[in-house]
Amino acid sequence: MTTKPLIDYFEKFLPLNEEEKSIVENVFKERTIKRRQFILQEGDVCKHNTFVVEGCFKMYMVDENGKEHNLQFAVENWWIGDIGSFHSEAPSRLYIEALENSIILQAKKEDQLKLFVEYPKFNRIFRVLAENAMVSLQNRILQNISSTAEERYLSFLEKRPQLFNRISNVQIASYLGVTPEFLSTIRKKIAKS
Amino acid sequence: MTTKPLIDYFEKFLPLNEEEKSIVENVFKERTIKRRQFILQEGDVCKHNTFVVEGCFKMYMVDENGKEHNLQFAVENWWIGDIGSFHSEAPSRLYIEALENSIILQAKKEDQLKLFVEYPKFNRIFRVLAENAMVSLQNRILQNISSTAEERYLSFLEKRPQLFNRISNVQIASYLGVTPEFLSTIRKKIAKS
DNA sequence: ATTTATCATTAAAATAAATCAAGATGGAAA
DNA sequence: TTTCCATCTTGATTTATTTTAATGATAAAT
Incomplete structure (x- = not known):
């Protein structure tokens, strides 16, 4: 039951009933990732939404001079993924690489969509998550320009x-x-x- | 029927039935805003989510030296608001000011929440909107740091x-x-x- | 154990960008 | 019309940041 941290995380937003807990267990699959291993590389379509149970990741872009630019870090209880590519199914410009040996939970796009359609509560949770992420990103932009x-x-x-x-x-x-x-x-x- | 542009906008994401269209008309209220008029000022709680029907706005922060830093512009068919303050009901650090005479549609927080609870489709639409906004903000950050x-x-x-x-x-x-x-x-x- | 890569730091020179001060323009307002 | 104010521009100066290159320290790989 590695999904426990994720269920706890969801329940910080809205309590889940038994059926909802069990669907989370079905939809999210555990993976072990070694340091320096990639879970997304430029050119690939981002097929998973990833929740970090243990460990640490960076998501970055490589510019025309070969320099890396870190867009985001993710540690325990954070989400990481290229949402743009995940939705549009266009090739990603980003890399996601483990900075430490890690354990993650991943949902495939079709499973997550099913979750949204069949269990509206998750729609609501993910709307709030996206809105919270928007707020942090806006604050970071304000910082960068000021x-x-x-x-x-x-x-x-x-x-x-x-x-x-x-x-x-x-x-x-x-x-x-x-x-x-x-x-x-x-x-x-x-x-x- | 100034809500038409907004209904058209929603229907680019998911088609609405008659009931849903009429609830949009009930929830979103039209306002006319003159150039240089504010719809949000620092210290106020952001009580509305705003859709621009006509005109143009800027959302900005004023730093300790009195300088303005524009976080966002919004023209026709764009949303604007301090989502952080809207959700937390904490005082905003931002100003939203009309750059032109404008027409907007606004939903109060409680009405919008009712929309989310009673009409799950809007939950889904707003999740997608927030996710799209996240993607643009991420791209802007990548630009800023690279x-x-x-x-x-x-x-x-x-x-x-x-x-x-x-x-x-x-x-x-x-x-x-x-x-x-x-x-x-x-x-x-x-x-x- | 030794070699190799990565990391953190320093300094000098080069470039990017902010500040300060001033002038030119053009539309808004009286 | 004339005045006024915001906008755009320019140049000189200063500050912020990058580049390049070199060094010691640490961690990873052989």
Whole structure:
């Protein structure tokens, strides 16, 4: 019963009855992923919606110069996936790679759609999830267009302290949109003050 | 029947029956908004979800130095609102201001919730809307962390050509996260090449 | 155990972008 | 018409950030 963390997660939004719990167990399949393994690569269609039970992932784009740009990290109790590709079934521009050995739960698109059609409660839960994600993304954009890199780094430390000890500064720099070298000078400046 | 554009909009996602069309007419109220008028101000709770029938709005934050940072524009057939504040009922940090004389349709929170509970179809439509919004926001973040201001401006012109002739460069600069002066030098450089 | 890759840091030079100050333009308003 | 205000532009200066290159430290691979 690895689906327990996911059921607990859903129940933070709306309580589930026994039937709904058992459909979650049927729809979401457990997978074990090793560090450095990919669950999505550029050019592939994103066929799964992924919930992280244990471990850590990054989702990133590779630009024309071969540089990686981290769009998102996901640790325990986070969702990750290229929703755009998942819905449109167009090839993704993104990679999703495990930063640690991980355990995930995945739903295939057709199963998740069935869930939405047959169990309206999940429709409601996923609407709220998407809206919450929108709010975080909007806040991140506001930060990006209004703050310096130093302010963005401080705010990242404040908002995601769990990640600070778990992810290398190279990865954090890529998420913030600065070079690792510049992040290093920012850290030096902060340490001094 | 100003709700017609909204009904047409919903039907691009899922067809509505007569009952559903009439509930849309009941829930969404028309308002006329003059240029420079606010429909949300910092400190207020965002009590409405807004659909733009005609006109143009900007949603922005004012930083500690008094500078405005545009998070979003909305023209015909776009939604605008501070979803975070709408859901949490916490005071908003954002302003929403009309850039032109406008006509909007607004639903109060309790009415919209009733819609979601009693007419599951709208739950589904709004889930898809939120997911689409997530995709655009993710793409914008990727752009912000991976591109120069010039690339961001060119991409804005390509993606939102309707806005190019309709919105001042000051507003576009604020949306891109650069100063109007620097946007001017970008434009000069592009014109030369 | 040794080699190899990744990571974090530093510094100098180069570029991107913000700030400051000023002038030109054109439409709105009196 | 004249005044006024917002917009756009320009150039000089300063600050933020990237690039390049080099180094020591650590972790991964052989």
